[in-house]
Amino acid sequence: MREALTTHLLSLQTRWAMLGLLAACMASAAKESVLNMCMDAKHHKTKPGPEGALHGQCAPWKDNACCTAETSKGAHQDQSYLYNFDWNHCGVMPDKCKQHFIQDTCLYECSPNLGPWIDQVDNSWRRERILNVPLCKEDCELWWEACKDAVTCRENWHKGWNWTTGTNRCPRGSTCQLFKYVFPRPADLCEKIWSKSYKYTTEHRGGGRCIQMWFDPANRNPNVAVAKYYAQNGRDASPAPRAVLLLLPAALLSLL
Numbered sequence: 001m002r003e004a005l006t007t008h009l010l011s012l013q014t015r016w017a018m019l020g021l022l023a024a025c026m027a028s029a030a031k032e033s034v035l036n037m038c039m040d041a042k043h044h045k046t047k048p049g050p051e052g053a054l055h056g057q058c059a060p061w062k063d064n065a066c067c068t069a070e071t072s073k074g075a076h077q078d079q080s081y082l083y084n085f086d087w088n089h090c091g092v093m094p095d096k097c098k099q100h101f102i103q104d105t106c107l108y109e110c111s112p113n114l115g116p117w118i119d120q121v122d123n124s125w126r127r128e129r130i131l132n133v134p135l136c137k138e139d140c141e142l143w144w145e146a147c148k149d150a151v152t153c154r155e156n157w158h159k160g161w162n163w164t165t166g167t168n169r170c171p172r173g174s175t176c177q178l179f180k181y182v183f184p185r186p187a188d189l190c191e192k193i194w195s196k197s198y199k200y201t202t203e204h205r206g207g208g209r210c211i212q213m214w215f216d217p218a219n220r221n222p223n224v225a226v227a228k229y230y231a232q233n234g235r236d237a238s239p240a241p242r243a244v245l246l247l248l249p250a251a252l253l254s255l256l
Contacts, residue, residue, distance in 0.1 A: 034115030
């Protein structure tokens with residue numbers, strides 16, 4: 001009986017060791033899977049890949065993009081077909097400010113390096129979004145500096161608009177104010193305007209710890225290394241990667 005019990009215990013130990021090894025392997029595979037992916041959203045491709053050419057400020061992603069050339073053109077329009085969103089809802093947005101919003105749109109639509117920050121959502125127009133992407137200090141502060149004298153009536157541009165005309169209009173009772181009053185600090189702009197899609201950081205460009213909204217297409221995409229770092233080390237309060245959540249239970253049960 002003692003021999004049978006010993007054999008049983010060894011069998012259990014072996015199974016648990018196999019489970020641990022399998023879990024580690026699947027977690028590693030899941031981490032790799034988020035390094036080059038597109039979110040499930042309105043205009044994104046299902047998989048990233050090269051585009052012959054991308055328009056204007058979206059051009060840096062042409063070698064490996066989640067957007068099409070047509071989407072990149074829409075990103076540059078004042079009232080784009082992409083979301084029928086009008087940047088000029090409180091008067092004409094200054095060009096220097098608009099440039100940063102175009103860059104923001106290009107990053108969102110085109111980047112295949114946002115996987116570590118993709119979360120599931122239940123929206124009519126997308127099933128996934130980005131959350132708390134660590135934006136480089138320079139990118140956030142330059143954005144705020146360029147837009148501080150622009151005007152808006154909303155702090156969170158994801159919600160609260162009057163859409164009765166088919167495009168976003170300021171809701172009744174709202175007041176158009178300068179950005180610097182709506183968003184007193186750079187962190188307020190970057191974190192609040194798109195429902196915490198971005199997170200303000202004190203990390204600098206080139207340090208491998210923050211996402212750049214734009215980069216020189218003549219050089220390598222610096223966001224590849226940033227995504228790899230966060231995939232390996234996790235983000236703040238990050239849940240397990242979705243690939244692990246989907247695949248692990250069935251795999252573990254098959255060994256029990």
